[in-house]
Amino acid sequence: xxxxxxxxxxxxxxxxxxxxxxxxxxxxxxxxxxxxxxxxxxxxxxxxxxxxxxxxxxxxxxxxxxxxxxxxxxxxxxxxxxxxxxxxxxxxxxxxxxxxxxxxxxxxxxxxxxxxxxxxxxxxxxxxxxxxxxxxxxxxxxxxxxxxxxxxxxxxxxxxxxxxxxxxxxxxxxxxxxxxxxxxxxxxxxxxxxxxxxxxxxxxxxxxxxxxxxxxxxxxxxxxxxxxxxxxxxxxxxxxxxxxxxxxxxxxxxxxxxxxxxxxxxxxxxxxxxxxxxxxxxxxxxxxxxxxxxxxxxxxxxxxxxxxxxxxxxxxxxxxxxxxxxxxxxxxxxxxxxxxxxxxxxxxxxxxxxxxxxxxxxxxxxxxxxxxxxxxxxxx
Numbered sequence: 376x377x378x379x380x381x382x383x384x385x386x387x388x389x390x391x392x393x394x395x396x397x398x399x400x401x402x403x404x405x406x407x408x409x410x411x412x413x414x415x416x417x418x419x420x421x422x423x424x425x426x427x428x429x430x431x432x433x434x435x436x437x438x439x440x441x442x443x444x445x446x447x448x449x450x451x452x453x454x455x456x457x458x459x460x461x462x463x464x465x466x467x468x469x470x471x472x473x474x475x476x477x478x479x480x481x482x483x484x485x486x487x488x489x490x491x492x493x494x495x496x497x498x499x500x501x502x503x504x505x506x507x508x509x510x511x512x513x514x515x516x517x518x519x520x521x522x523x524x525x526x527x528x529x530x531x532x533x534x535x536x537x538x539x540x541x542x543x544x545x546x547x548x549x550x551x552x553x554x555x556x557x558x559x560x561x562x563x564x565x566x567x568x569x570x571x572x573x574x575x576x577x578x579x580x581x582x583x584x585x586x587x588x589x590x591x592x593x594x595x596x597x598x599x600x601x602x603x604x605x606x607x608x609x610x611x612x613x614x615x616x617x618x619x620x621x622x623x624x625x626x627x628x629x630x631x632x633x634x635x636x637x638x639x640x641x642x643x644x645x646x647x648x649x650x651x652x653x654x655x656x657x658x659x660x661x662x663x664x665x666x667x668x669x670x671x672x673x674x675x676x677x678x679x680x681x682x683x684x685x686x687x688x689x690x691x692x693x694x695x696x697x698x699x700x701x702x703x704x705x706x707x708x709x710x711x712x713x714x715x716x717x718x719x720x721x722x723x724x725x726x727x728x729x730x731x732x733x734x735x736x737x738x739x740x741x742x743x744x745x746x747x748x749x750x751x752x753x754x755x
Contacts, residue, residue, distance in 0.1 A: 377404025522592025
């Protein structure tokens with residue numbers, strides 16, 4: 376089992392970053408019980424349930440949190456839990472009777488993880504939004520995209536998952552670690568606007584030093600530098616070159632059939648567009664796989680740009696077991712890895728309410744209590 380084996384977490388079901396954080400904690404061994412609505416809201420993912428991989432690894436209990444009995448049952452679970460995760464707008468959990476104060480009354484050691492876009496306070500705390508809005512405000516979106524085009528949405532990796540879920544998971548684990556010493560719980564306020572700003576720490580430092588401009592495609596890591604970018608090959612595919620260091624750059628140039636001494640200085644920004652044009656013409660002379668064969672085993676920072684269909688079949692990823700198949704669905708394996716307490720996907724994606732009796736029974740609810748909750752419409 377993973378390093379979080381024995382940890383018990385209650386997840387108040389939501390969408391996006393909250394479920395992803397809960398998935399990560401489950402992958403690492405925690406017993407996460409997801410409280411789903413009896414009448415599930417539209418997640419926007421109109422696919423068969425087993426493909427909603429953000430829900431993997433947990434048991435699902437279906438409840439109507441507008442029923443006092445359901446709220447009381449959640450608080451009984453909270454009394455046994457190490458952490459709770461919720462992703463409502465600020466104030467919603469309090470109105471349900473499941474806010475931090477309500478939960479800390481029954482469990483003073485509880486780590487209460489809150490996931491929002493704008494944070495728990497501030498002028499925009501109650502405003503609606505999605506990943507793209509949060510990274511737009513933090514400065515992250517402006518920095519991503521081509522020099523001569525608009526900013527490009529980086530999927531929802533920077534806001535929902537990088538700036539949201541990962542910071543929430545880190546905050547919850549850090550809080551639980553501190554609570555073991557202090558005996559006191561606390562609230563983790565994980566906001567995607569904060570997390571995505573934090574991810575930009577390097578760039579803000581370089582910008583402050585005058586080493587990073589506010590123009591897209593003009594810097595070392597945003598495709599401005601010719602030796603750090605994506606190039607089309609003869610067959611319409613792409614390769615990624617990232618030879619930052621001079622020694623890697625020189626080997627790359629040589630393998631491309633160019634002479635470094637005949638090119639402008641690597642760090643002469645005024646010549647970057649010219650050199651990028653040269654590189655682009657050279658990369659179009661071979662197919663992607665031909666470039667892979669040429670670069671394989673050489674001291675260069677190079678990789679093919681693989682599609683999601685191709686990536687699981689790459690020899691390196693197959694050797695590492697980076698992808699696995701659960702319920703006949705190919706998906707990324709748990710990460711990171713541990714030498715002794717190996718993480719694993721505990722189970723596939725549950726149906727809403729699939730484990731109501733099983734999970735509640737394991738958390739100490741008698742058959743009579745479950746029957747009464749069901750009769751009252753509190754659980755399904």
